Amino acid sequence: MERADAARNRARILEAAALLFAEKAPQDVTMDDIAKKAGVGRGTLYRRYPDRASIAVALLDEHERDLQERLIRGDPPLGPGAPPAERLAAFYAAMVRLLEDHRHLVLGSEVGRSRFETGAYGFWRAHVRALLAAAGTPGPDALTDVLLAPLAPEVYGYQRDVLGLTPARITAALARLTATLAPGAT
Amino acid sequence: MERADAARNRARILEAAALLFAEKAPQDVTMDDIAKKAGVGRGTLYRRYPDRASIAVALLDEHERDLQERLIRGDPPLGPGAPPAERLAAFYAAMVRLLEDHRHLVLGSEVGRSRFETGAYGFWRAHVRALLAAAGTPGPDALTDVLLAPLAPEVYGYQRDVLGLTPARITAALARLTATLAPGAT
DNA sequence: CTTATAAGTGGACACCATGTCCGCATCACT
DNA sequence: AGTGATGCGGACATGGTGTCCACTTATAAG
Numbered sequence: 118m119e120r121a122d123a124a125r126n127r128a129r130i131l132e133a134a135a136l137l138f139a140e141k142a143p144q145d146v147t148m149d150d151i152a153k154k155a156g157v158g159r160g161t162l163y164r165r166y167p168d169r170a171s172i173a174v175a176l177l178d179e180h181e182r183d184l185q186e187r188l189i190r191g192d193p194p195l196g197p198g199a200p201p202a203e204r205l206a207a208f209y210a211a212m213v214r215l216l217e218d219h220r221h222l223v224l225g226s227e228v229g230r231s232r233f234e235t236g237a238y239g240f241w242r243a244h245v246r247a248l249l250a251a252a253g254t255p256g257p258d259a260l261t262d263v264l265l266a267p268l269a270p271e272v273y274g275y276q277r278d279v280l281g282l283t284p285a286r287i288t289a290a291l292a293r294l295t296a297t298l299a300p301g302a303t
Numbered sequence: 304m305e306r307a308d309a310a311r312n313r314a315r316i317l318e319a320a321a322l323l324f325a326e327k328a329p330q331d332v333t334m335d336d337i338a339k340k341a342g343v344g345r346g347t348l349y350r351r352y353p354d355r356a357s358i359a360v361a362l363l364d365e366h367e368r369d370l371q372e373r374l375i376r377g378d379p380p381l382g383p384g385a386p387p388a389e390r391l392a393a394f395y396a397a398m399v400r401l402l403e404d405h406r407h408l409v410l411g412s413e414v415g416r417s418r419f420e421t422g423a424y425g426f427w428r429a430h431v432r433a434l435l436a437a438a439g440t441p442g443p444d445a446l447t448d449v450l451l452a453p454l455a456p457e458v459y460g461y462q463r464d465v466l467g468l469t470p471a472r473i474t475a476a477l478a479r480l481t482a483t484l485a486p487g488a489t
Numbered sequence: 490c491t492t493a494t495a496a497g498t499g500g501a502c503a504c505c506a507t508g509t510c511c512g513c514a515t516c517a518c519t
Numbered sequence: 520a521g522t523g524a525t526g527c528g529g530a531c532a533t534g535g536t537g538t539c540c541a542c543t544t545a546t547a548a549g
Contacts, residue, residue, distance in 0.1 A: 120545055120546080122496095123498095148536070148537090149534095159500065160500075168537095230457045232457070259462060262458055263477060266458045267448070271419070272452045294480070294483060296483050297483065309527095312527085334506075335506070345530090346509080346510080346527065347528065349507090
């Protein structure tokens with residue numbers, strides 16, 4: 118069980134981190150900044166969160182859980198009941214929303230390889246993999262990660278910030294990927 | 304023009320960096336390591352290469368130039384002359400080869416956002432964008448980066464190292480993305 | 490209420506990578 | 520050789536990281 122002061126400090130840390138991630142670039146937010154802003158010592162911070170990434174992951178957790186819940190038990194086309202292609206398109210649309218709403222956070226979650234090591238990626242992977250299997254798509258293992266790649270925070274950030282594309286256009290482009298589901302020849 | 308000693312040192316640096324990248328993880332190769340191994344001072348190293356990424360980029364440069372040349376002037380289906388979908392598939396196959404042959408290098412080239420800032424990415428982008436335009440695909444701007452996303456080094460590394468997929472299977476999965484080129488409705 | 494104990498806290502500390510700076514060496518050209 | 524300019528190298532300051540340990544506080548038992 119968790120002690121009362123520990124819980125209080127955890128809340129403080131998350132709140133402080135959220136503010137900091139919102140106001141400046143992820144890599145410019147230092148562990149020291151977070152500790153200072155939260156009013157806790159360095160050791161206290163490191164006790165729970167070994168690095169920036171784990172803090173961002175914790176902050177994203179609830180939003181991701183929400184989407185995960187809707188994927189499993191929500192209404193179609195996001196939830197079960199719709200054809201795989203439509204469910205995939207709905208998933209893309211929902212992910213774009215998630216990325217858009219929490220852009221700074223998701224960028225703070227230490228992009229790069231570590232993205233694949235989070236529990237969330239495993240969930241998205243299982244979901245897409247299941248959709249591919251349901252559609253009878255050949256060789257779904259390799260295709261799954263191919264279809265998830267455009268959702269990498271850095272890709273989305275590039276499209277939004279550098280190219281100036283709108284979420285709607287990005288969603289439309291992603292929707293075209295559903296064409297790969299057809300069981301048709303290699 | 305470049306002084307003789309400068310050229311000699313540049314060669315030493317690149318050679319040393321190639322060896323180091325080959326023997327340990329990119330983020331564990333420090334600028335100091337490279338300078339030591341190359342037998343040059345810190346200042347000399349920083350004069351040309353401001354960070355690890357730029358060294359890896361320089362090392363990759365020749366291989367990328369080779370592929371770029373073949374895309375522009377090579378035989379079909381890689382070069383001009385074949386239908387866009389076939390050219391895209393050939394491009395994917397060539398990129399997988401490049402990634403496979405220089406895996407450690409390409410991973411050393413500082414993944415994440417910086418990938419988009421390299422000249423090479425701009426080239427791949429222009430190429431794919433042109434193929435989409437030639438195929439009459441609607442909204443090619445957003446789709447271009449979507450189609451290039453699976454070629455991110457970290458994605459490929461994950462598929463190879465963690466999932467244990469073969470280059471052939473990855474290439475096959477990428478080939479399915481050519482289905483998105485059809486001008487057909489959104 | 491008091492006391493024991495385990496958990497939690499905070500900040501000082503050592504470490505390491507980064508990037509800069511400047512006196513000196515080396516090159517190219519005359 | 521002389522000369523100006525370019526390149527070299529390593530010492531240095533800076534800043535972030537992660538650890539460690541003496542102290543404090545919460546909780547539960549007597």
